[in-house]
Amino acid sequence: MHRQAFDQPDYYVANCRAGLEPVLERELKELGCEIAFVGTRMVAFHGSVEDFYRANMALRTAINVLRPIRKFRAKDYDILYFQARKAPWHKLFEVDKTIRIDVKGQSQNFRNSQYTVHRVKDAIVDTFRKLTDGYRPSIEKREPDVHVVAFVHRDEVTLYLDGAGEPLFKRGYRLEHGEAPLKEDLAAGLLQLAGYKGDRDFVDPMCGSGTFLCEAYLLANRIAPNLNRHFAFQNWLDFDEAAFERARQSLIERQQEAAVAFHGFEEDAATRKVLERIVVDHFGDDPAFRIHPHRFQDGDETFAQSLVVTNPPYGVRLQSKEGDLNRLYADLGNFLRHRCEKSTAAVFSSNSEALNALGLKVAHKWKLYNGQIEARLVQYRV
Secondary structure (H helix, E strand, O other): OOOOEOOOOOOEEEEOOOOOHHHHHHHHHHOOOEEEEEEOOEEEEEOOHHHHHHHHHHOOOOOEEEEEEEEEEOOOHHHHHHHHHOOOHHHOOOOOOOEEEEEEEEOOOOOOHHHHHHHHHHHHHHHHHHHOOOOOOOEOOOOOOEEEEEEEEOOEEEEEEEOOOOOOOOOOOOOOOOOOOOOHHHHHHHHHHOOOOOOOOEEEOOOOOOHHHHHHHHHHOOOOOOOOOOOHHHHOOOOOHHHHHHHHHHHHHOOOOOOOOEEEEOOOHHHHHHHHHHHHHHOOOOOOEEEEOOOHHHOOOOOOOOEEEEOOOOOOOOOOOHHHHHHHHHHHHHHHHHHOOOOEEEEEEOOHHHHHOOOOOEEEEEEEEEOOEEEEEEEEEO
16 A cells, blocks of 8 residues: 655756756756756756755756655545645745645646645645634735645645746846747757857847847856846745855856857847847847848848857748748758858758758757747758
8 A cells, every 4th residue: 555645855846848858957967966867848956955046047948946845645636635734834935925826747636727726725725724813825826926836647746836936938138029939948948959158159040039149148158047036935934045145146156258249130120129128128238249130131241150040930820921931941041051151050940841941951850849839940060
């Protein structure tokens, strides 16, 4: 007979998008963390509370970093409630904090995710009511003080606190989204898969509001992407401000000034204005950003020995005619061949026919997802 409670996990869990697990694992190792194991869309790691804080600030491809609270078996909702009541919620955060609960994973025992959330919520609320003369935390779905995650797998349940609160891809520099935005964590992962280390100029021929440019700048200058934001773990009762400041200072000391440029092409004046505002407000109007106010096809600039990464239209969200889309990709192929000599290029797209129109020899491919859209990052040597 299985006992219901497990020993408490002694690791943290960093979540990411499918396909970015090797990148996230490498990032954690570079921070000095010991890897416990790697799973689908996650990497578990050992470390101190200072390592936990540092990971939240520094990881580029993580969506969040979770701290396990309690792991147990549950075959039904009553046992789920009973076991969740055993977690020391009153020792983790104050009763006046707002909370949000999410359920991840799949289990035949807990098919109704809303009711699963309801039972975990009841367990937390009842714990506080019993110990605080009827007072209880309030539920806040948009911007909670504390984010609880229940991960279910078969008859196993693990309760976590999310250290970030707001997802870590919300860096704070994105002002407006276009029709088909590329999330910051995905952009950072694509750059690292493409081999960018900040040792050469970066080019995005279709930069839009500049997600690739911004993430390349942060990477090249070794700037932790979430150095200046508020984290949910700062609302926890055991928050260690001294450890947090040590972690933050260690990341500041890692920064460097990269002697490279970040080129982006954008003909739309409104989109270009958004990007220029981001550069001024969040990157000190650094002249390393070179925004070209026209289509990549219309210029004569050359970018030898650079890294070119771009996310062109797929023809899925945008109303593109197939012939026009293939012509755009063919133009991109000509741009790479004739104006990016001895460079490396990586194109992220879900449209295999359009990718063939580039007319370039493929060096490597990675399967990833942009939201729900399956796509490929395809690397070329020019």
